[in-house]
Every structure is written in C-alpha cells, then in structure tokens.
Amino acid sequence: MIIRGDEPEQLRLIRKLYKPGNYFMQGNEAVAYGALFAGCRFYAGYPITPSSEIAETMARELPKLGGYYLQMEDEIGSIAAMVGASWTGFKVMTATAGPGFSLMQENLGYAVMTETPLVLVDVQRSGPSTGQATKGAQGDFFQARWGTHGDHPIVAVSPTSGQDAFWETIRAFNIAEKLRTPVVVLFDGVLAHTREQIKIPDIEEVEIAYRKLPQNEEEARLPFGDPHGDGVPPMPLFGHGYFTHVTGSTHKENGLRDVYTPEVHDKLVRRIHRKIEKNREVYEKYEEHFTDDAEILVVSWGVSARPALGAVLRAREEGINVGLFVPKTVHPFPAERMRELGKRVRTILVAEMNLGQMIIEVERYVNDDVLLKGVNKIGGVPLTVEEILREIRGVA
Amino acid sequence: MAKKIYSTYPMVKYLRKEALPTALCPGCGGGTVLNAFANAIDSLKLDPKDLVVVSGIGCSAWIASPYFLADTLHTTHGRAIAFATGVKVGLPDKKVVVISGDGDLASIGGNHLLHAARRNIDITVILVNNFIYGMTGGQVAPTTPFGAKTTTSPYRNIEHPLQISETVAAAGASYVARWTTAHVYQLIESIKKALQVKGFSLVEVISQCPVQFGRRNRMKEPAEMLHWFLKNSVPVSKARNMSPEELEGKFVIGEFVNRERPEFITELNKLIDEVQEHFGLKE
Numbered sequence: 001m002i003i004r005g006d007e008p009e010q011l012r013l014i015r016k017l018y019k020p021g022n023y024f025m026q027g028n029e030a031v032a033y034g035a036l037f038a039g040c041r042f043y044a045g046y047p048i049t050p051s052s053e054i055a056e057t058m059a060r061e062l063p064k065l066g067g068y069y070l071q072m073e074d075e076i077g078s079i080a081a082m083v084g085a086s087w088t089g090f091k092v093m094t095a096t097a098g099p100g101f102s103l104m105q106e107n108l109g110y111a112v113m114t115e116t117p118l119v120l121v122d123v124q125r126s127g128p129s130t131g132q133a134t135k136g137a138q139g140d141f142f143q144a145r146w147g148t149h150g151d152h153p154i155v156a157v158s159p160t161s162g163q164d165a166f167w168e169t170i171r172a173f174n175i176a177e178k179l180r181t182p183v184v185v186l187f188d189g190v191l192a193h194t195r196e197q198i199k200i201p202d203i204e205e206v207e208i209a210y211r212k213l214p215q216n217e218e219e220a221r222l223p224f225g226d227p228h229g230d231g232v233p234p235m236p237l238f239g240h241g242y243f244t245h246v247t248g249s250t251h252k253e254n255g256l257r258d259v260y261t262p263e264v265h266d267k268l269v270r271r272i273h274r275k276i277e278k279n280r281e282v283y284e285k286y287e288e289h290f291t292d293d294a295e296i297l298v299v300s301w302g303v304s305a306r307p308a309l310g311a312v313l314r315a316r317e318e319g320i321n322v323g324l325f326v327p328k329t330v331h332p333f334p335a336e337r338m339r340e341l342g343k344r345v346r347t348i349l350v351a352e353m354n355l356g357q358m359i360i361e362v363e364r365y366v367n368d369d370v371l372l373k374g375v376n377k378i379g380g381v382p383l384t385v386e387e388i389l390r391e392i393r394g395v396a
Numbered sequence: 397m398a399k400k401i402y403s404t405y406p407m408v409k410y411l412r413k414e415a416l417p418t419a420l421c422p423g424c425g426g427g428t429v430l431n432a433f434a435n436a437i438d439s440l441k442l443d444p445k446d447l448v449v450v451s452g453i454g455c456s457a458w459i460a461s462p463y464f465l466a467d468t469l470h471t472t473h474g475r476a477i478a479f480a481t482g483v484k485v486g487l488p489d490k491k492v493v494v495i496s497g498d499g500d501l502a503s504i505g506g507n508h509l510l511h512a513a514r515r516n517i518d519i520t521v522i523l524v525n526n527f528i529y530g531m532t533g534g535q536v537a538p539t540t541p542f543g544a545k546t547t548t549s550p551y552r553n554i555e556h557p558l559q560i561s562e563t564v565a566a567a568g569a570s571y572v573a574r575w576t577t578a579h580v581y582q583l584i585e586s587i588k589k590a591l592q593v594k595g596f597s598l599v600e601v602i603s604q605c606p607v608q609f610g611r612r613n614r615m616k617e618p619a620e621m622l623h624w625f626l627k628n629s630v631p632v633s634k635a636r637n638m639s640p641e642e643l644e645g646k647f648v649i650g651e652f653v654n655r656e657r658p659e660f661i662t663e664l665n666k667l668i669d670e671v672q673e674h675f676g677l678k679e
Contacts, residue, residue, distance in 0.1 A: 009679075013677055016677065017675075017677070042482070042485065042486070044481075044482065063667060063668045063671035063672070064671055064672060064675055064677055066668055066672065067668075068485050068664060068668075070481070070482075070485065072478065072481070072511075073478075073507050073508060073510075073511040074507060076475060076478065077475065077478035077481070077507070077508050077511075078478075080471065080472070080475040080478035080479045080481075080482065080508075081478050081479065081481045081482035081485075082482060083471075083479055083482060084450070084469065084478075084479040084480060084481065084482025084483035084484075084485075084486070085482035085483065085485055085486045086482070087469065087482075087483065087486075088482070088483055088485075088486025088487050089486060090485075090486055092482075106472055107472055107475065110471065110472050238448050238467040238469075238483060238486070238487060238490075239448065239467065239486075239487045239490055241445040242467070243412070243444070243445075243465050243466060243467060243468075244467050244468070245412070245461065245462050245467075245468045245470070246468070246469045246470065247461070247462070247469075247470035248470065248471065248472060249470065254414075256412075256414065256415055256462055257462060257470075
C-alpha cells in the first residue's frame with residue numbers, strides 16, 4: 001500500500017518544475033503550491049470566487065505531476081469524490097468559499113465519522129448568502145467548527161499571509177494524515193487575491209507526513225480500532241483485498257454498522273474526539289509578539305493578524321505595553337495559552353473581519369475582570385493598522 | 397418443472413456473513429438484485445478483491461453494502477456516484493459498482509447520475525427502482541407512477557415519474573438496460589455486460605416493495621407486484637412503435653444503448669501523458 005504523491009519520482013518532478021526561490025504570486029497560488037509540495041495528487045472542486053485560482057493552478061500543475069484534477073458538478077460531489085479518492089491512497093484537497101463550504105458540510109461530517117484524511121480550503125468571503133462574492137471576510141469561524149451536525153471535533157488552521165498560506169497548507173495535509181481526519185484551512189478573499197513575494201523552498205526542507213497504514217492483517221481488519229492507543233486507527237486502503245466496509249453510520253471497530261447499541265456510538269464518537277484532544281502537539285500552533293510584559297493583548301487571526309501586528313508595533317513605539325496573540329490553528333482553540341495570557345493582562349482586544357466570532361471563543365478563557373472588546377469590521381475591506389491602533393490607544 | 401429445494405446457497409461465499417441476515421423486508425426485490433449481482437460476478441469469474449461497491453442511503457443501498465464481501469463504501473444520501481468517481485480515479489483497474497435506489501440515485505443524486513453518464517466514467521450503476529421511499533416510510537418519489545398512493549400522496553400522485561433509463565441514455569452513458577425483478581436471467585446478463593463495458597453503464601431494475609408501495613396500491617403480496625411487472629412490460633423494440641398514450645403505465649424493458657464512447661479515466665490519463673510529454677517530464 002502506498003500513499004501517492006511522495007514517491008522519489010514525484011520529488012524529482014517537483015524539483016524539476018518548481019525551482020527554489022522568490023516568486024511573485026497570489027495567496028491562492030501559494031495554497032495550491034503548498035498542496036503540491038505536501039503530496040496532494042487529487043483535487044476535486046467546483047469554481048467559486050474568491051477561491052477559483054486554487055482550482056486553476058491545480059488544473060494546470062497536477063497533470064505535470066501525474067496528478068488528477070476533477071471539476072465536479074457541484075461542491076457536494078467534490079468533497080464526495082475526495083473521500084472516495086482518499087480511501088484509495090491519495091492525498092486530496094478541494095477549495096471553496098462560504099456558500100460552497102455550506103454545501104460541503106454534510107460530507108465533511110462524513111469524513112470526520114469515517115476518519116478520512118482530506119484538506120478543505122475555505123476562502124472566506126462576505127456573507128450571509130451570496131453576500132459580497134469578491135470580497136474577503138472572516139465570517140466562517142463557526143461554520144468551520146459547527147457547520148456539520150452532531151458531536152464532532154474539527155481541526156482548522158488559518159494562514160496570515162501568502163507565504164504563511166504555503167506552509168500552513170502543508171501543515172494542514174500533515175495534520176490530516178497524522179490524525180486521519182479532515183482539516184479545514186480558513187483562508188480569506190483578501191489574502192487569496194493579494195500578490196506578494198513568496199519563497200518556494202527546496203522539497204527537502206518540507207516535512208511530509210503519511211497516514212498510518214495497517215502493519216498486519218489484524219490491524220487491517222479493524223479499520224476503526226485503536227491498536228496503538230493514540231486514537232488514530234491505521235487506514236486499510238481500498239483495492240488491497242481487505243474487504244473494508246466504510247460507513248458514515250455508527251460502526252464497530254470492524255466497520256460494520258451498529259446504530260442500536262448506545263455503547264458502540266459512545267465509544268466511537270468519544271474516540272474520534274479523544275484522537276483530536278489528546279494529540280494537541282500535532283496541530284496546536286500560535287504566534288506571540290511582546291506578550292511578556294503586555295498589559296493589553298490584541299488577539300487576532302488570519303488576514304486581520306497582519307494589521308494587528310502593525311498596530312501593536314506602532315503602539316509599542318508610543319510606549320504602550322501591548323502584545324499580540326495569533327492562533328494559527330484556530331480549532332481546537334489554544335485554550336491553555338489563552339488562559340495563561342488572560343490572567344496577565346487587563347484588556348483584550350479581538351480584531352477580526354466579522355461582527356465578533358473568535359471573541360466568543362476568547363471569552364471562554366478569560367476572567368470577568370478583564371476588559372474584552374471586539375475590533376470588528378465588515379463590508380469586504382480589511383481592518384487597517386490605524387483602526388486597530390486607535391482602539392489600542394483607546395484602552396491604554 | 398419440479399421445484400428444487402436448495403439446502404445450501406452457493407453464492408453465500410460472496411456475502412459478509414457477520415452482517416447476515418439482511419434487514420430487507422420479506423418479499424423485497426432487493427434479495428433478487430443481490431442474487432443477480434452475485435451470479436453475474438460468479439459467472440464472470442471476477443475476484444471480489446477487484447471490486448469496490450459504493451452505495452448511498454436507503455433500503456437498496458444496503459443490498460451490497462454491507463452484505464457483499466468486497467471493499468464497500470456506504471455514503472451520504474444521493475452522493476454514491478460522486479464518491480465512486482473518486483474511487484475509480486484512484487483504482488482505474490478495479491470494477492467500481494454503485495448499487496442504490498431510485499430515491500438515492502435519481503432524486504437527490506440525479507445531478508451526479510447525469511454528469512457521470514455525460515463524462516462516461518467507467519462505473520457500473522445498478523439502480524433499484526421501487527417507485528417509493530421505502531426506508532423512510534413509503535413517501536412519494538420522483539419515480540412513483542402517476543395516480544399511485546403513498547404516505548405523502550395519500551389521495552393520489554399528481555406528478556409524472558422520471559424515466560431514468562431514457563434520461564441516462566440521453567445523457568451519454570455507454571450502456572443502459574432496464575429489467576424487472578421478474579426478468580432475473582436477463583438482468584444477470586445485463587449486469588455482466590454492464591460490468592464489461594468500458595464506460596458508464598446503468599442497469600435499472602424495477603423492483604417490488606410490497607410493504608410500502610404494494611400495500612397501498614392493491615398489491616400486498618410480492619407475487620402480485622411481479623405479475624404487475626410481467627403484465628405491463630414492453631420490450632424496447634416494440635415500444636419504439638407505440639404512442640406515449642399507449643406507453644402510459646408500461647415498463648419498457650431491454651437494452652437502451654450499448655455503444656463505445658471515449659471513457660473519462662482513459663482520457664484523463666491520456667491527457668496527463670500528453671502534458672508530461674509536452675513539458676519534457678518523462679524520464
């Protein structure tokens with residue numbers, strides 16, 4: 001059994017096609033190249049602004065690497081095809097935006113329940129509904145977390161620049177492979193369409209993870225067991241004669257459906273949660289600036305983290321003791337670190353391009369005596385350094 | 397002909413024994429379809445290791461997953477063909493078969509059905525058409541005959557049924573055939589052909605649901621439904637010379653198309669070869 005995309009032949013092709021160095025490219029292109037470096041060789045998607053350049057780049061580049069680009073009839077079919085392809089050993093990705101993400105939610109839940117590795121890039125745009133199709137936003141924070149039904153864990157990462165998007169997409173693939181789970185990349189329309197300098201590394205500098213494959217017949221017969229105690233079952237791929245049964249219904253360790261026994265459901269769903277909770281080191285990531293002596297803390301994510309850093313730097317010049325905390329993996333939230341920081345500061349400003357979503361998550365980890373305030377902006381135009389700086393001055 | 401009583405069932409070797417007995421109702425046509433499929437596999441001497449069977453949601457989705465002993469993918473409602481598309485790209489040398497119902501494949505999944513036929517991807521779809529949503533309690537379906545009674549058309553159905561085989565044939569499939577569960581041998585032959593065709597193939601099986609459909613339409617016994625199929629079946633060759641009025645309420649059976657068209661995965665791989673050649677990427 002092999003996971004396609006990481007064979008020596010593939011590395012040779014990557015080297016030949018993408019010379020290390022600085023390129024001037026869009027955030028969306030950076031996501032696509034990140035996926036190619038991570039070993040993605042199957043993309044199924046449906047065009048939607050502002051994510052379309054990811055599909056376009058994949059359609060152009062994948063055939064060169066012997067990979068497959070499929071333009072499906074809709075978003076639902078796209079994520080469905082990805083799940084099918086993932087069970088044959090492909091690293092798979094799709095990209096979409098808010099409305100398409102909504103359509104993918106049912107099968108995102110299916111991927112959680114069947115423990116199928118895949119990467120879903122949501123290039124967030126203004127909503128609700130069609131909203132401002134070409135404008136960026138950060139309104140899908142909770143759609144990523146709770147868009148699909150039932151008790152389920154989810155991992156979502158959020159890049160803060162085009163360069164970051166390259167590396168965070170690779171990280172998303174590695175998390176998906178290591179934990180046998182879908183991973184959401186919460187990107188946004190602003191960074192997606194911003195052209196900037198992006199450094200493409202040598203493939204040697206890239207950490208590439210592989211999903212765990214069964215080591216023997218016994219492991220292969222229990223595609224939803226936990227033989228290694230880490231909550232992550234080895235994945236017997238289709239086509240190898242294991243007669244694997246995969247279903248989104250509640251199933252036993254051997255994959256066969258049992259929707260009547262409460263203990264079977266309890267055990268399965270709790271393990272899927274435990275798998276994510278207990279492997280925090282696989283995905284937890286955040287950035288901090290000047291948090292050591294901060295009295296005011298700015299918390300921001302994704303596209304808003306850049307003007308937030310600009311504002312913090314300017315405020316520091318003015319002698320204000322302000323720090324910045326940027327969760328890079330936004331789900332599960334870096335709760336422990338947030339709690340520690342929350343104890344030390346008197347004021348927290350949460351800057352985001354929505355009417356207040358991550359602030360709800362932050363609020364869970366800070367005490368009542370902390371002044372918590374949102375710096376929010378909607379309408380498709382990103383927050384500026386000045387806007388955030390004004391708020392910092394206001395609470396200094 | 398004397399009745400032969402079987403004490404063993406040779407096809408059981410193809411079934412997932414730990415999943416038996418089946419959850420299908422007594423008299424359901426699903427057993428006939430499973431039997432026909434197993435017989436087709438047996439007669440073609442296909443190794444189940446070379447099969448991946450995908451299904452959606454509903455009674456007919458259960459026919460092969462979990463009961464057939466192969467790699468089986470039981471998916472979300474309506475999406476089986478889209479899941480199967482991904483599987484086929486990854487495993488072009490395996491037979492990828494979708495077995496599911498009319499509600500699943502032709503209603504919520506209608507879009508995927510049409511586009512898979514248009515692409516002509518090498519997948520075999522066995523679509524079990526019992527005119528009704530069985531598992532959810534017998535509600536009206538896009539295949540329910542005009543005038544029939546269901547739990548959500550308690551007075552009568554005022555919608556016209558979708559002609560699945562005709563529609564899929566028009567969409568571009570390589571092979572399309574329709575039989576009823578009363579035409580078992582023809583059905584087996586068509587499944588065999590469908591599995592061998594390079595391209596999208598559909599075998600529509602008109603199947604009895606005595607519990608949800610028959611009971612509400614004066615055919616409580618499975619045999620009554622089979623008689624209804626036999627009495628109203630018209631071969632496709634004869635149907636060509638009949639008017640729409642004459643065909644009202646009839647089941648047109650037989651092969652609708654059997655043709656060669658460029659196949660999707662073959663074309664996809666050809667394209668990759670050309671691109672790699674063009675950019676000088678081949679060793």
